[in-house]
Ligand SMILES: Nc1ncnc2c1ncn2[C@@H]1O[C@H](COP(=O)(O)OP(=O)(O)OP(=O)(O)O)[C@@H](O)[C@H]1O
């Protein structure tokens with residue numbers, strides 16, 4: 001079980017105001033505004049290439065904004081101050097660190113005491129099922145294992161704001177179900193704010209409190225659909241299927 | 255096809271390698287004994303006997319071991335300085351655009367000059383002194399190491415930098431946790447090439463101007479038409495060069511185990 005939780009993650013509030021992002025002449029995000037409340041679990045779905053990754057990269061200031069602003073707890077985002085974890089769409093495990101040390105990376109950066117860090121690492125190794133591979137290096141791992149290393153590294157720091165960009169796309173079904181449940185547990189326990197990007201509508205309906213549907217480029221928010229089905233959700237329940245079909249209809253851009 | 259364990263493979267390598275060397279010596283022996291080549295080239299038994307003899311009895315001022323150590327000492331003294339300087343300059347060039355702008359053109363200009371082209375300058379400046387050798391070895395290794403380390407910093411995976419920044423890494427943490435580990439393999443490949451260059455250059459320098467060292471053995475062999483001594487020198491150069499490479503590889507394998515493409 002999880003060790004003594006010293007500081008419960010506060011959950012960050014995100015404000016997006018008139019966000020516009022262009023790459024040269026290509027208008028990707030077109031004057032988008034919305035808020036994500038403290039502790040909210042927001043799933044974001046939208047057509048491929050509509051700018052979902054661009055949005056997260058703008059939020060974290062990996063990209064400069066063309067216009068507008070994004071605030072985290074009322075100020076410009078600063079990963080040194082705000083406790084953020086970002087699971088990228090691409091692999092980002094450090095090739096020179098073992099699985100275990102990769103998972104510990106963020107904890108070391110943040111100066112978490114050794115004992116507490118080790119407990120977190122052990123817990124994460126178990127959650128993502130990599131205990132047996134703790135001493136392996138990334139070049140020895142499969143695609144799914146690499147993705148799980150990134151997931152574990154992101155969870156281990158118990159972030160206030162968790163950004164996930166199609167994190168479960170590489171995983172097989174059982175593993176995906178398991179990690180979806182682990183994410184829900186983590187979220188319920190920590191009160192983390194989660195922004196979860198996915199292509200998988202069932203996954204969005206299974207996880208989110210709100211489901212944001214984006215349009216094609218130039219991208220705007222088409223609608224935000226509340227998902228009030230209580231956890232644990234049953235993907236075969238009639239209300240679940242009904243909501244899934246509704247989201248599917250909303251996402252159709254053809 | 256049956257697969258072999260790494261231990262078996264290592265054993266096979268040693269067995270076949272030893273056999274090949276032995277076979278090479280046998281052919282060398284037979285060719286010198288059975289053909290006219292023997293009139294212009296010594297057989298391996300004579301050379302090996304001479305090597306053994308010169309390890310005990312001096313050749314010139316010191317024994318063979320003495321000459322080898324003199325050459326190695328010359329290489330190491332300057333190589334260590336060049337490595338330290340090259341790593342520092344390479345990293346700063348990769349990290350600070352201003353340093354890059356200043357030094358990159360100079361280094362790119364000087365790097366293609368073969369080290370032995372500096373020999374005349376080294377002699378005019380430093381004459382017979384050890385400094386003339388250090389100067390040359392420094393030039394033979396410094397640029398190679400600098401460029402290798404620099405390109406290492408340049409090719410750090412931007413994904414990893416982002417990942418570290420997102421987890422809150424400050425600039426100094428980014429440097430120690432991402433840049434340095436990424437660059438280590440480039441440092442090693444630079445050091446390996448530089449060491450090979452240095453060893454080749456020291457032999458050339460000693461052949462031109464010296465009173466000791468493996469290059470001296472060869473050139474005095476030529477001056478006294480002593481073919482056995484020349485071949486003795488050549489064998490020593492080859493063996494020491496090989497050992498230097500093996501030591502560097504061993505170090506690399508230890509420090510960069512993660513970099514080995516797994517199978
Ligand atoms: N760094 C960049 N430079 C130029 N254009 C870019 C850059 N990053 C993204 N784009 C363009 O912006 C658009 C949105 O890209 P983005 O990767 O954000 O889409 P996405 O919604 O994440 O797609 P996917 O579902 O395939 O992951 C695309 O047309 C892409 O070509």
Ligand SMILES: [Mg+2]
Pocket residue numbers: 052053054089165
């Ligand atoms: Mg994307």
